[in-house]
Amino acid sequence: MVGTLVNTAAVIMGGTIGLLLKKNMSERVTTIYFQAVGLFTLAIGITMVVKMDHILIVVGSLAIGSLLGEWMNIEAGAERLSEYLKKRFRIGNKKFSEGLVTAFLLFCIGSMTILGTIQEGTGGSSDLLFTKSLMDFFSAMLLASAFGFGVIVSAIPLLIFQGALTLLAMYAGSFFTDEIIQGLTSVGGIMLMGLGINILEIKKLRIMNMLPALVIVALLIWWF
Numbered sequence: 001m002v003g004t005l006v007n008t009a010a011v012i013m014g015g016t017i018g019l020l021l022k023k024n025m026s027e028r029v030t031t032i033y034f035q036a037v038g039l040f041t042l043a044i045g046i047t048m049v050v051k052m053d054h055i056l057i058v059v060g061s062l063a064i065g066s067l068l069g070e071w072m073n074i075e076a077g078a079e080r081l082s083e084y085l086k087k088r089f090r091i092g093n094k095k096f097s098e099g100l101v102t103a104f105l106l107f108c109i110g111s112m113t114i115l116g117t118i119q120e121g122t123g124g125s126s127d128l129l130f131t132k133s134l135m136d137f138f139s140a141m142l143l144a145s146a147f148g149f150g151v152i153v154s155a156i157p158l159l160i161f162q163g164a165l166t167l168l169a170m171y172a173g174s175f176f177t178d179e180i181i182q183g184l185t186s187v188g189g190i191m192l193m194g195l196g197i198n199i200l201e202i203k204k205l206r207i208m209n210m211l212p213a214l215v216i217v218a219l220l221i222w223w224f
Helices: 002-022 027-049 057-071 073-088 096-108 111-121 127-147 155-175 178-199 212-223
Strands: none
Touching: 002 057, 002 096, 002 111, 002 127, 002 155, 027 096, 027 127, 027 178, 057 073, 057 178, 057 212, 073 096, 096 127, 096 155, 096 178, 111 155, 111 178, 178 212
């Protein structure tokens, strides 16, 4: 769990520095900065999708997962939670929930997260998660300077998610085959592309409702 704890601390520290940078930004600078962050998110998503395999399973997972997420209305629940947190901690940032979701997906969905937690959970080195922590530190600076406090709060679900994967790897590390890792990366990349579209305000996509697709793609690839 050491790697996950270091990763969590890196996000908090990077996000805090980003918040300090945000205070000195004019509206004009903030606008172009959001555009840069949107393009950056799109680029990360594209790199994750380039090596996509099992296209039919990925598409089917997104379709089934999105329907499940829409039925559970995950996005509405996340919005209610973010509104509660904003009132509870008196946060006036309009981009709080968007920053929380963007940061969580960017930090947690990808082959580096899965491989790193498997490596640590099966008794190996934490080096991969340490490398990821350094990358997330700078990403958190960038995101927090654009979105604000929500990026720092994303450290909480990051800790829970990566911690759970590490514990799962201790008992079922063999489940995460190369094909499953690639499937999770592909679906996550598509969702990050959707987030990029949201940030650029091209169209509002309900990305949170697509989250069950990550579970579906792992189960379908394992099954077939």
